[in-house]
Every structure is written in C-alpha cells, then in structure tokens.
Amino acid sequence: MREELELDQAAAGSEANDADMIEALKRPASRMEFAPIDGVDELRRVIEEGDLGAWRVFLHPVQRTWVDKRTNGSFRLAGGAGTGKTVVVVHRARRLARTDPGCRIVLTTFTRNLADELKESLTRLDPGIQLAPGLGGDGVYVNGIDALASAVVRGAGARIATAVEKVLGAARTDVGGRLPRDLWRQVVQETSGLREQLGAAAKPQFLETEYELVVLPNRITTEAEYLRVRRPGRGVRLSRSARQAVWKAVERYREEEALQGCADFAEKAAIAAEYLNEVADHEGRPADHVLVDEGQDLKPTHWMLVRALVGEHADDIFIAEDGHQRIYGQKLVLSHYGIATRGRSRKLTLNYRTTAENLRWATAILAGVEYDDLEGDEDGTDGYRSARHGMDPVVRRCSGFIEELDATAETLMRWIKEASGTGRAEAFAVLVRDRNQRDRIVSGLNERGVPAKAVDRGPATGKEPVVMTMHRAKGTEFTRVILFDADLTGADSSASRSYDFSDQDKADARKRERSLLYVAASRARDELVVNAISGESSTEGRS
Structure with a gap:
C-alpha cells in the first residue's frame, strides 16, 4: 500500500523554498493529510455536511x-x-x-x-x-x-428507416412503441419445431441471449447469414436444423415487433x-x-x-x-x-469506503469462481484491501420470515437510537431479493414501529431506513446495511434454473447471483448484518 500511495517519497524539509514546498504538497504522502478542493463552498460541503453525498464526490x-x-x-x-x-x-x-x-x-x-445518481453527484x-x-x-x-x-x-425521425433495415431487415420508422411483455416466451410457444430441435435450450433466456450476443452484433438479417456466423462462447452447439429453428423464432419475434411498432432496448x-x-x-x-x-x-x-x-x-x-x-x-x-x-x-485496489472486515466478507463470496474483465483477461481480487477497520459482519440464522423481520426491526431501532445520540448523518438500508419481498418487509417494519420506506426510483436517501432490491442498490452506499434472506449456500436459485440449457450458461447465472450478493454486501460502509437463509450463525464474517 505504501508503494501505491508513494508514501516513501520524502517531503520537503523545513528550509525548502516556496517552489519546493508546493511541489512537496503535491505528493501523495502529503495529500493523505489534505485534499485540494476548488473553492471555499466546496470545502465547506465536504467538511461540515459530513453526509454520504459529500463522501461520494470526495477525491x-x-x-x-x-x-x-x-x-x-x-x-x-x-x-x-x-x-x-x-x-x-x-x-x-x-x-x-x-x-x-x-x-x-x-x-x-x-x-x-445509476444515471440519476451520477447527475446528482456531478x-x-x-x-x-x-x-x-x-x-x-x-x-x-x-x-x-x-x-x-x-x-x-427519436432525433433521427424518418431518417432512421435505413438503419432499421440494416439491423432488423425491414425499413420502418415505428420502433418507439411499447414492447409486449414476455415476447420471447410467446415466441417459444408459437414457433413449431423449436423444442424438438433445441431440447433444453428451447427457452426464452437462450433465445434472448443468442439474439443479443450473436444476431444483433453481427447485423444478421437473413437465415443464410445466421447459418454461417460463428458463435464462440455460447455453450450450446447448434446443428444446421437447430439454427434454422432459431431463425424461425427470430423472424417471429421481429414480425410481432413490426405489428406492434416497437423494438427492444438492445435493438x-x-x-x-x-x-x-x-x-x-x-x-x-x-x-x-x-x-x-x-x-x-x-x-x-x-x-x-x-x-x-x-x-x-x-x-x-x-x-x-x-x-x-x-x-x-x-x-x-x-x-x-x-x-x-x-x-x-x-x-x-485500495477501498476507501468499506471496512477491511466487510470487504473480506464480501470478497469471500467470489472465491472459487473466475471473473473476466472487459479485455477478456481474468479479473482477480488479489491485492484488494481497505484503508479502514471496523466491526466484524454479523451473520445470523433465522427460522422463518417473521423471526427475520423481528430481528431486522430490532436492529434498525437500535441503530436509529444510536445515531440520534451522536448527531451524525447516518444512512441505513435493508437489501432484499425482489420488489414483492421489499413491499412485505416495509409493511412489516412499519407495523413494528420502524419508519422504513421502499425505494425504487429517486434518491436512496433520507432520515428513515430504506428498503430496496439488491439490483436497485447498485451504485449506492450506506453506513449500515442488513441483507435480508441472503442465500449463502450456493444452491441453485430460480435464476440459475432458468439457464439450465447448458452448463456454461447455468454457471454464468450462478456467477451473477454471487456478484449480486457481493454488490449488496459491499454497500455497507461501517456495519453489515446478514440474515442467512441457511448456515450456522456467526459473528466472524463467515457464512
């Protein structure tokens, strides 16, 4: 860490001239003691407000x-x-x-x-x-x-037709309508021969990823082009007849979009x-x-x-x-x-937000799985460390939803009481799997006297604890976090079962589940409490 921060570089001595002194103050070793900020107002915001919003823009x-x-x-x-x-x-x-x-x-x-968070921070x-x-x-x-x-x-107007033809194979301008819900599922049900040719891969998830990873990036508009295209890394080998069946599904998908006057986000x-x-x-x-x-x-x-x-x-x-x-x-x-x-x-590699104890627990979730960066190289966690220390994460086992809700309410009330006595700005969050669970938990916490609120759109801040999905929590941070119903067993989730048409796709789905839990756990700045679906209770940061 000392080498990365250049802490071993000597600072100017007491008899240095003004130029030497200014140069010394620019070194990281000196800047560990201060941060140059443009303008008195900005300095006042960082020092006096002391909230997470100021922290998120502190360089x-x-x-x-x-x-x-x-x-x-x-x-x-x-x-x-x-x-x-x-x-x-x-x-x-x-x-x-x-x-x-x-x-x-x-x-x-x-x-x-996340875009709204970026604009607010800017x-x-x-x-x-x-x-x-x-x-x-x-x-x-x-x-x-x-x-x-x-x-x-929208800005292209009628001129968009040529681009639509090159991407979708038909010149049209009506691509702004609402996409029918579960259109790929409808296509699977309506495309004859699909199940016979694809077997376990005859699922909406397979067709959608094939479309986004193979068809659209290669601007494929005909069956002949699809029969020739390479499909590296897709995990499912397709015979000629299987590709023909997939292309029938793609044509059906595009036909329905044309009827509805719409296009999906990837398109x-x-x-x-x-x-x-x-x-x-x-x-x-x-x-x-x-x-x-x-x-x-x-x-x-x-x-x-x-x-x-x-x-x-x-x-x-x-x-x-x-x-x-x-x-x-x-x-x-x-x-x-x-x-x-x-x-x-x-x-x-130096984490400024999460304590070393929370970081150790979060990165342990990723152990044993290889991750890749955007250059196709392995993205490891070696060298990650934190500049801060704190208490160990608490992992507790609850027998069911009611007990877990009671324990969550008790923890939040304790945190609220502790924060009221310090005068510090604190932010508490309960992170959950989906919106239905989120709304049930908000109702249950309110019934137990905890003034929690659900957050979907809009800022994830306020005086009261917030309850949000783990996906929505991406890009946010809180002083203290509770993970509700966290699956620490590594068992198949509904998400991975949806991708059981190939070992590779199923592994990728499981990897995303681990990543989601890692994202959720790393939102905690100071204190992390994990309500586990299974596993022994622990206060040592182990699942």
Missing part, C-alpha cells in the same frame, strides 16, 4: 491520477467495489468540462437510477457545471445508455449506432468525450453505440468497470466493438 489521492490522465485513445479503469471508480468518472467529467467549456461530454451507465461536486439539455449539446449530457439510444432514434442501441455511423461523414459525431460507469453491465449493442457516439482520438472513451459486479451484462471483449483499451488500462 482521494490514488484516484486523482486518473482524473487528470491524458490518453491517446480509449482508457479502462478497473477496480473493486468502494475503490472510487465512480468518483473518478464524475471528477473526470467535470475536469473535461472545465478544460474546454465548449466540448460535448456524454456520461452514461446501464440503468436510469451537480453536488460542481453546482455551476454546464449540463447539456440533450445529446450533442455543449456541456455534460447524463443519461442511461438505453435512454440515450432512444434519444438518438434500439444497434439501430442508434448504425444511424450515427451513417450520418457521421456529413454531420459528425454527437460527442467529444464519452465516460461510461459500471461498464461491465453494458451489452454488445451498447458498446456499438458508445463507439458510434465519438470519433477515435485522444481521451475519446473512458470506462470504469468491475467484472465482479456484473449483474446484468454478459462476458464480452471491448476490442470486438472497436474500443481498444489494451495497454491503456489500470486497476484500483
């Missing part, structure tokens, strides 16, 4: 290098939860905007909630920053990647990318810089869109990612989509 010494780093092309910054990747992205967006007030910056991520960091009103405007345009794709499609991203590439020669690209947070969750057509947004030049694309937090996206390699970061990648 630490190791992170500062990557805010100012100039690169000859795209750059990838990896790192585990709590290492400050998002802080770097936000500060870098601000630095780019200040360096060139007339430039066009896109700041994007996978979900709308405006907290710099209330005067210029936010672009739309894509292509001067300043920083912040939006989720799917919303960004929809904005491109819109591919269409938007195709359109931007078509008009680039005479209209240029809509961005000068693109910054992507939580890059591990973006899908192939999302990366096609990111590449199409900005030309290839210095500082064109900056990506923050953590392969261990991949809970939406699939394994892929950036270079396949025209984004070259090999040789321009670095990794943050």
Whole structure:
C-alpha cells in the first residue's frame, strides 16, 4: 500500500523554498493529510455536511491520477467495489468540462437510477457545471445508455428507416412503441419445431441471449447469414436444423415487433449506432468525450453505440468497470466493438469506503469462481484491501420470515437510537431479493414501529431506513446495511434454473447471483448484518 500511495517519497524539509514546498504538497504522502478542493463552498460541503453525498464526490489521492490522465485513445479503469471508480468518472467529467467549456461530454451507465445518481453527484461536486439539455449539446449530457439510444432514434425521425433495415431487415420508422411483455416466451410457444430441435435450450433466456450476443452484433438479417456466423462462447452447439429453428423464432419475434411498432432496448442501441455511423461523414459525431460507469453491465449493442457516439482520438472513451459486479451484462471483449483499451488500462485496489472486515466478507463470496474483465483477461481480487477497520459482519440464522423481520426491526431501532445520540448523518438500508419481498418487509417494519420506506426510483436517501432490491442498490452506499434472506449456500436459485440449457450458461447465472450478493454486501460502509437463509450463525464474517 505504501508503494501505491508513494508514501516513501520524502517531503520537503523545513528550509525548502516556496517552489519546493508546493511541489512537496503535491505528493501523495502529503495529500493523505489534505485534499485540494476548488473553492471555499466546496470545502465547506465536504467538511461540515459530513453526509454520504459529500463522501461520494470526495477525491482521494490514488484516484486523482486518473482524473487528470491524458490518453491517446480509449482508457479502462478497473477496480473493486468502494475503490472510487465512480468518483473518478464524475471528477473526470467535470475536469473535461472545465478544460474546454465548449466540448460535448456524454456520461452514461446501464440503468436510469445509476444515471440519476451520477447527475446528482456531478451537480453536488460542481453546482455551476454546464449540463447539456440533450445529446450533442455543449456541456455534460447524463443519461442511461438505453435512454440515450432512444434519444438518438427519436432525433433521427424518418431518417432512421435505413438503419432499421440494416439491423432488423425491414425499413420502418415505428420502433418507439411499447414492447409486449414476455415476447420471447410467446415466441417459444408459437414457433413449431423449436423444442424438438433445441431440447433444453428451447427457452426464452437462450433465445434472448443468442439474439443479443450473436444476431444483433453481427447485423444478421437473413437465415443464410445466421447459418454461417460463428458463435464462440455460447455453450450450446447448434446443428444446421437447430439454427434454422432459431431463425424461425427470430423472424417471429421481429414480425410481432413490426405489428406492434416497437423494438427492444438492445435493438434500439444497434439501430442508434448504425444511424450515427451513417450520418457521421456529413454531420459528425454527437460527442467529444464519452465516460461510461459500471461498464461491465453494458451489452454488445451498447458498446456499438458508445463507439458510434465519438470519433477515435485522444481521451475519446473512458470506462470504469468491475467484472465482479456484473449483474446484468454478459462476458464480452471491448476490442470486438472497436474500443481498444489494451495497454491503456489500470486497476484500483485500495477501498476507501468499506471496512477491511466487510470487504473480506464480501470478497469471500467470489472465491472459487473466475471473473473476466472487459479485455477478456481474468479479473482477480488479489491485492484488494481497505484503508479502514471496523466491526466484524454479523451473520445470523433465522427460522422463518417473521423471526427475520423481528430481528431486522430490532436492529434498525437500535441503530436509529444510536445515531440520534451522536448527531451524525447516518444512512441505513435493508437489501432484499425482489420488489414483492421489499413491499412485505416495509409493511412489516412499519407495523413494528420502524419508519422504513421502499425505494425504487429517486434518491436512496433520507432520515428513515430504506428498503430496496439488491439490483436497485447498485451504485449506492450506506453506513449500515442488513441483507435480508441472503442465500449463502450456493444452491441453485430460480435464476440459475432458468439457464439450465447448458452448463456454461447455468454457471454464468450462478456467477451473477454471487456478484449480486457481493454488490449488496459491499454497500455497507461501517456495519453489515446478514440474515442467512441457511448456515450456522456467526459473528466472524463467515457464512
């Protein structure tokens, strides 16, 4: 850790001149004692408010290098939860905007909630920053990647037809309608011969991933093209007749979309990318810089869109990612989509948020499984460590829902009482598996006198404890966290059973389940309590 922070570099002596003193103060060894902040108002916010919002934009010494780093092309910054990747992205967006007030910056991520968090952090960091009103405007345009794709499609108007034809095989402009729910499930039921040819793979999940990983990235519009295309890493070998059956399902899917006047999110991203590439020669690209947070969750057509947004030049694309937090996206390699970061990648390993005890428990969830980064290399946890220490996580076994709810209410009441006596701003969260469970828990806690609230859209802050899904908790942090009904056994979940058409896909689904639990556990800054579905009770951070 001393080497990474450059703590062994000597500071200036007492008789150093002014220039030497200023140079010494720039060294990480000195900056461990202070952080240069632009303006008195910003300094007051960090020191006096003392809340998690200020903490989320506080720049630490190791992170500062990557805010100012100039690169000859795209750059990838990896790192585990709590290492400050998002802080770097936000500060870098601000630095780019200040360096060139007339430039066009896109700041994007996978979900709308995360995009809202990024915008809030950016405006907290710099209330005067210029936010672009739309894509292509001067300043920083912040939006989720799917919303960004929809904005491109809407802005193209009737001109989108050619791009739609190249992606979907039919020229049409009506792609903005609402996608029918469970359309792939409907297609499976209606496509004759599919089950006979695919067997266990005749499932909506298989068709959807085949479509997103093979068909759309390769712009396949005919059966002949699909019969020829390579399918590396898909885990299920398909005979010619099986491919023909899959293509019948794809055609049925696209036919129903045409009838409904809609397209799915992955299709819109591919269409938007195709359109931007078509008009680039005479209209240029809509961005000068693109910054992507939580890059591990973006899908192939999302990366096609990111590449199409900005030309290839210095500082064109900056990506923050953590392969261990991949809970939406699939394994892929950036270079396949025209984004070259090999040789321009670095990794943050020092966690500033989570205590060493909580970090040790969270990373243990990932043990025994290999994770890959966006360059296709193994993404290990070796070297991860925390700058803070605290209490050990508490893992407790409850006999059922009522007992677990009683224990959760008791813990929250204790935390609320403790916080009221200190005057510190604290944030408590209960993280759960799904929305139905979330709503049941909120009702149960309220009945027990705990003023908890459910959070879906909007900020995950407030004086009362919040209850949210583990997926929604991505990108957030709290001083104290309870994981409700956490499965520590490694048993098959409903998610992995949905992917039982191949060993590889089933393993990937289980890996995402581990990643989800890792994401949830690493939201806790100071204290973590885990209500386990099974396993012995423990206060030693072991499941």
